[in-house]
Amino acid sequence: MNDDNGGDAGPLRMNDPWHDPSGAGVWIPEQQAPTQRAPMPQVSVGPAQAAGQSAVDGGAVRYLEVQGSPAFREVRDRYRRFVFPMTAAFLGWYLLYLVAATTAPGLMAHKVAGELNVAMVAGLAQFASTFLLTWAYARHARVRRDRRALDLRWALATGTGRGRAR
Amino acid sequence: MGAGHWHRAGAGALNGGGPFLAVAAGDRHGLAIVLFTLFVSVTLAITAWAGRRRSSSVEFFAGGRLFTPMENGFAIAGDYMSAASFLGISGLIALFGYDGLLYSVGFLVAWLVVLMLVAELVRNCGRYTLADVLAARMRRRPVRIAAGTASVTVSILYLVAQMVGAGSLVGVLLGGSDSRTARTWTVVGVGALMMFYVAFGGMRATTWIQIVKTVLLIGGTVALTVLVLVRFHGDFGRLLHTAAANSGHGEAFLGPGLKYGGSWTSRLDFISLGLALVLGTAGLPHILSRFYTVPTARSARRSVVWAIGLIGVFYLMTIVLGFGAAALVGSAKVHDSNAAGNTAVPLLAEVLGGGSGTTGGAVLFAVVGAVAFATILAVVAGITLASSASVAHDLYATWRRRGPDAPGGPAAAQGEMEQGEVRVARFAAVGVGAVAIALSLLAQDQNVAFLVGLAFAVAASANLPALLYSLFWRRFTTRGAVWSVYGGLLPSLLLVALSPVVSGRPDALLPGVDFHVFPLENPGLVSVPLGILAGWLGTVTSREPADDAAYAEMEVRSLTGAGAA
Numbered sequence: 001m002n003d004d005n006g007g008d009a010g011p012l013r014m015n016d017p018w019h020d021p022s023g024a025g026v027w028i029p030e031q032q033a034p035t036q037r038a039p040m041p042q043v044s045v046g047p048a049q050a051a052g053q054s055a056v057d058g059g060a061v062r063y064l065e066v067q068g069s070p071a072f073r074e075v076r077d078r079y080r081r082f083v084f085p086m087t088a089a090f091l092g093w094y095l096l097y098l099v100a101a102t103t104a105p106g107l108m109a110h111k112v113a114g115e116l117n118v119a120m121v122a123g124l125a126q127f128a129s130t131f132l133l134t135w136a137y138a139r140h141a142r143v144r145r146d147r148r149a150l151d152l153r154w155a156l157a158t159g160t161g162r163g164r165a166r
Numbered sequence: 167m168g169a170g171h172w173h174r175a176g177a178g179a180l181n182g183g184g185p186f187l188a189v190a191a192g193d194r195h196g197l198a199i200v201l202f203t204l205f206v207s208v209t210l211a212i213t214a215w216a217g218r219r220r221s222s223s224v225e226f227f228a229g230g231r232l233f234t235p236m237e238n239g240f241a242i243a244g245d246y247m248s249a250a251s252f253l254g255i256s257g258l259i260a261l262f263g264y265d266g267l268l269y270s271v272g273f274l275v276a277w278l279v280v281l282m283l284v285a286e287l288v289r290n291c292g293r294y295t296l297a298d299v300l301a302a303r304m305r306r307r308p309v310r311i312a313a314g315t316a317s318v319t320v321s322i323l324y325l326v327a328q329m330v331g332a333g334s335l336v337g338v339l340l341g342g343s344d345s346r347t348a349r350t351w352t353v354v355g356v357g358a359l360m361m362f363y364v365a366f367g368g369m370r371a372t373t374w375i376q377i378v379k380t381v382l383l384i385g386g387t388v389a390l391t392v393l394v395l396v397r398f399h400g401d402f403g404r405l406l407h408t409a410a411a412n413s414g415h416g417e418a419f420l421g422p423g424l425k426y427g428g429s430w431t432s433r434l435d436f437i438s439l440g441l442a443l444v445l446g447t448a449g450l451p452h453i454l455s456r457f458y459t460v461p462t463a464r465s466a467r468r469s470v471v472w473a474i475g476l477i478g479v480f481y482l483m484t485i486v487l488g489f490g491a492a493a494l495v496g497s498a499k500v501h502d503s504n505a506a507g508n509t510a511v512p513l514l515a516e517v518l519g520g521g522s523g524t525t526g527g528a529v530l531f532a533v534v535g536a537v538a539f540a541t542i543l544a545v546v547a548g549i550t551l552a553s554s555a556s557v558a559h560d561l562y563a564t565w566r567r568r569g570p571d572a573p574g575g576p577a578a579a580q581g582e583m584e585q586g587e588v589r590v591a592r593f594a595a596v597g598v599g600a601v602a603i604a605l606s607l608l609a610q611d612q613n614v615a616f617l618v619g620l621a622f623a624v625a626a627s628a629n630l631p632a633l634l635y636s637l638f639w640r641r642f643t644t645r646g647a648v649w650s651v652y653g654g655l656l657p658s659l660l661l662v663a664l665s666p667v668v669s670g671r672p673d674a675l676l677p678g679v680d681f682h683v684f685p686l687e688n689p690g691l692v693s694v695p696l697g698i699l700a701g702w703l704g705t706v707t708s709r710e711p712a713d714d715a716a717y718a719e720m721e722v723r724s725l726t727g728a729g730a731a
Contacts, residue, residue, distance in 0.1 A: 059729075060715040066728075067718040075725055083282045091444070094275045098440040101268055101422040102433040108264075109421030115406040119264050119421050126271045127478055130278060134474045137282055138467060146464060149726045156728040 066156060075148045082140050090133055097122055197528060201536035205382075206359065209375050209543065213363050216371035223584035224731075226591060227294040227555050228458040229369035231731075235465045237377055239472020242456050244376030245548040246273075246447075246473070247383060247480055248328060249335055249541040250618065255481070257507025259488020260500045260514075263409070263419035265426055266488055270481035272440045276447035277477065279630075281470045284448045286463035287637050287724040293731040295552075296454050296629055297560040300636050302723075303716035304644040307564050309632075312651040314560030316628040317451040319655060320621050321553035322602060324450075325546060327617035329606035332356045332542040338509055353606045360546040361599035364554060365592040372544075372551045373459060379544035384480060386537040390511070390530075391483040393518040394490035405486070408493035419492070435686045439619050442690030446622030449629030452552035463727050487511055494518070506615075512538075546602075553598045558591035612675055616667045616687050620658065623690040627654030627697035635701050637724060641712045646705030653700020654693055661689035 066072050101108055101119060108119035219225055233241070251273070258266030292298030297313035333349035333356075363371050398405045406420055413419040426436040447453060457466040491500055491510040494517045503509040515534040519526035563583070632650040635642045661684045662668065670680035686692075705712075723729055 060719060063719040063722050064715055066722045066726075072722060072726070076721065079725060087279070087282055090275060090278050094271070094444055095441075097271065098268070098437055101264075102426055102436050105421055105423030105427050109418070109423075115403040115410075115420065117421055120406075123264075123267050123271055126275060127482060130274055130474065131478060133278055134281060134471055137278075138471050141286075141464075141467060145725075152722070152726040153728045156722070156726065 062156065062159065066152065071148065072152055075145055075152065078140075078144050078148075082137070082144075086133060086137070090129065093129065094126065097126055197532035198535040201532055202539050205378075205536060205540045205543075208378065209359070209363065209371075212374045212378070213367035213371040216367040216374065219370065221368070221585075221588050223294070223559075223588050225370065226368035226588045227455070227559065229373050231459060231461055233373060233459045235460060235468030236472055237373070238456060238460050238465070238469035239476065240380040241373045241376035241459070242453065242469055242473035243476040243480070244380040244383075244544050245452055245456060246477060247380070247541065248331075248545045249538045250328075250331060251481070251484065252383060252387070252541055253335065253508045253511050253538055254506070256484045256488040256491060256514075257500065257504070257510040258425070259485060260491035260495070260510035261497055261507040262425040263413060263415065263489075263492070264422050265424050267485055268422065268426070268436070268440070269443070270484060272443035273447070274474070274478050274481055276444045277470065277474045279445065279448040280453065281467065281474065283634060283637070284454070285457050285466045285470045288454055288633070289457040289460070289463045289466035290724045290727045290730045291637070291720060292454075292458065294455060294458055294555050294559050296449070296451055296633065297556070300632055300647050303636060303642075303713060303720045304647050308644060309647045309651075310560045310564045312648045313629070313632065314556045314564070316624065316651050316655045317556040317560070318553050318598075319659075320449070320625045320629070321451055321549050321556070322598070322605070323617050323624065324452075324621040325549050325553070325598070325602040326605045326609060327614055327621065328542060328546050328549070329353050329356055329602055330610050330612075330614050332539075332546070333606065333610050335508060335538060335542065338504060349610055350607060353610065354603060356543060356546060357599050357603035357606070359543055360550045361596050363543075363547045364551045364595035364599075368588075368591075369455075369459060369551060372547045375547055376544050379540045380476065382537050382540050384476060386533060387480060387483045387487070390490075390515060390518065390534070391486045394486050394494070394514070397490075397494065397518070402486075405489055405493055409489040411493075413492045413497040415497070419497075431685050434691065435688055438623075438686050438688040438691035441694060442619060442623035442626045442688055445626035445630050445694060446690075447625075449625035449633065450622075451556060451625075451629070452548045455552045455555060456548075458731075463730070487514060490514055550595050550598055550602075554591045554594035557594035557598065558587045562590045562594070563587055616662070619688045619690075620662055623688055623693055624655060624658045626690055627658050627693035628652070629654075631694075631697040631701050635705075636720070639705075640714070640717050641705055642701070642717075643705050643708040643710060643712050645708045645710075646701045646703075649704030650697055650701025653704070654697025657696045658689040658693035661686075661692060665689070 100122070105119075108117065108122070110118045112118060112121055219230075224231060251270075255266055255269050258269065260266075288296075288299055291302050295314070296317055297310045300309040300313050330353070333353040336352040337345040337349040363375060367375075394405070395402075398408070410417055410419040415424060418424060426432055457469070460466050460469055488510065491514040495510065495513045500507055500510045500513060503513060512531050512534045515530035516522055516527040519528070519530035521527050566583070566586070628651045631654060632647050635650060636647060664682055664684045665687055666674060666682045666685070667687050668674055668682065669676045670682035671677070674682075684692075719729075
């Protein structure tokens with residue numbers, strides 16, 4: 001599979017525009033919390049060298065280390081802190097709408113302005129909130145997460161020499 | 167989609183079509199057939215072009231993974247917007263006013279679940295199917311069999327609903343003296359075409375067919391919407407006012423309650439359906455497999471953003487078309503033509519084009535018919551592809567790969583294995599198609615409107631809980647995964663078997679007997695919590711602990727894309 005040649009699959013290319021050589025925001029093993037159980041092997045481990053070791057076990061250890069690293073936790077927390085409350089909010093808002101429409105038609109038929117009643121406004125508001133949350137999520141992911149995730153992917157790909165998992 | 171009530175379209179074609187069919191058999195008939203033929207020729211050319219490529223598994227199941235987000239967004243929208251959305255939801259609005267709109271809200275909000283919780287993570291963790299994601303951190307054999315079975319079940323349910331709908335729709339649109347024969351040949355023809363697209367063209371052909379269909383569908387809908395709004399000089403309030411006046415219901419037409427406001431059972435039933443719609447979309451196999459056609463999680467996200475834009479605008483336009491049909495055609499006339507309202511948009515098109523008997527009316531009517539036909543063909547092709555992938559990649563591959571499931575293996579053996587999967591998938595497409603044709607012919611006089619809602623309910627109760635548990639719960643185990651899939655799948659099927667759609671009602675599948683004990687038509691309200699509960703119960707009673715390393719790999723991969731296929 002050579003999918004990385006196209007689209008925005010940039011992180012594995014050497015001259016990756018996302019990769020900031022200054023190291024700002026890049027996950028670097030030395031920056032890990034001192035509570036880390038095992039020291040992270042140097043990122044400079046060459047692909048050939050890494051491929052020589054047991055790919056499965058080496059990879060598993062590596063993934064556990066990355067999972068515990070502050071850089072990854074940051075990405076995960078940013079993702080979850082946005083997505084979980086938002087999901088609760090839009091599901092709650094949808095269920096409220098659904099229950100109101102089926103159990104309180106009288107309230108929903110109340111006129112607001114001209115021909116528009118509460119039901120119509122609420123229905124159009126569902127469309128509006130869906131568009132708004134889509135935009136907000138896409139922006140949050142692009143601004144707050146994408147770059148860090150790419151840096152982590154880069155570090156994993158170069159560090160473990162195991163860019164592909166078939 | 168859920169708005170189908172297709173069965174009544176069949177009844178309409180048989181006895182309720184009356185004056186409509188008499189006119190339908192006239193001049194517009196010929197133009198509609200020319201447009202159908204044109205669309206079928208284009209899709210066959212696409213299939214021939216796509217089929218000339220070498221057939222690796224990435225090519226067949228994922229179209230080479232190099233589609234752009236925009237292309238994939240159009241294809242997702244094409245997979246999702248069925249003829250039932252186009253004709254069914256507008257028809258429900260034309261007949262029942264506001265209650266028809268409730269469907270479109272559920273269908274749209276569901277995409278936020280896909281966008282936020284599923285699309286990117288699934289793209290990063292799997293290769294071709296839903297089961298890939300579960301198998302990434304569980305024992306492969308049991309979870310692949312479970313997830314593969316659930317996926318094929320969902321696909322077949324959905325496929326039969328769409329094909330019976332296709333038969334009714336084309337029967338109604340083409341008219342014809344013997345519409346039962348017309349319906350039978352439509353089902354067989356649609357089935358043969360979808361098998362051909364998938365078996366020869368794989369994902370690449372299917373994706374391009376979806377894209378062409380979406381362009382046609384959106385184009386046709388925009389044109390009709392503009393014509394409706396021009397009639398009312400852009401005044402939406404006046405459109406609503408006229409619709410209410412011509413509906414025969416007055417102001418009640420603009421509020422909820424005309425269709426679902428009856429007994430408390432019917433209200434609960436609609437809440438159950440709404441729950442299934444909003445949670446089921448993220449578990450539909452043919453939607454999940456679309457995320458594998460783009461190179462990265464970021465492009466998967468952008469595909470969904472495109473899809474939400476297209477689907478949202480489309481449903482907004484169906485609201486205008488539905489109220490437009492009530493205002494310009496009149497609810498009574500729509501009902502006379504087809505009791506489920508499926509002909510509301512064609513009738514509206516005819517009025518907008520200048521009325522019955524005019525050239526403009528005939529042209530617009532034919533265009534709407536052709537667009538609806540294109541819509542059906544594209545949707546069934548997408549579902550057939552997803553189910554053939556589940557059969558080949560999940561079920562057949564698991565059966566072949568006996569012994570311990572070590573990942574990887576020599577590359578040569580792996581390649582041979584994948585060649586085998588593609589071959590099996592081509593045969594599976596033909597097999598699934600044959601089963602779907604047979605079931606659709608058996609069911610074509612039956613009330614199958616519940617099948618779409620059931621497909622969503624199974625997807626919401628069997629697929630989604632297992633998927634979300636695997637992505638987000640560290641302690642989730644193989645037993646939890648298997649229990650959660652079967653714990654959602656079996657109750658939903660069982661509850662439907664014991665519901666009034668199968669027995670105890672005049673329009674039930676088995677009208678002669680009555681063994682119904684479950685009052686609701688849609689099992690979602692009960693089966694979704696059961697699926698969630700079963701996953702939790704299976705996990706806490708597991709003797710084997712969860713594999714922390716496997717979860718670490720999954721979590722890191724899902725959020726960073728490291729090692730993604």
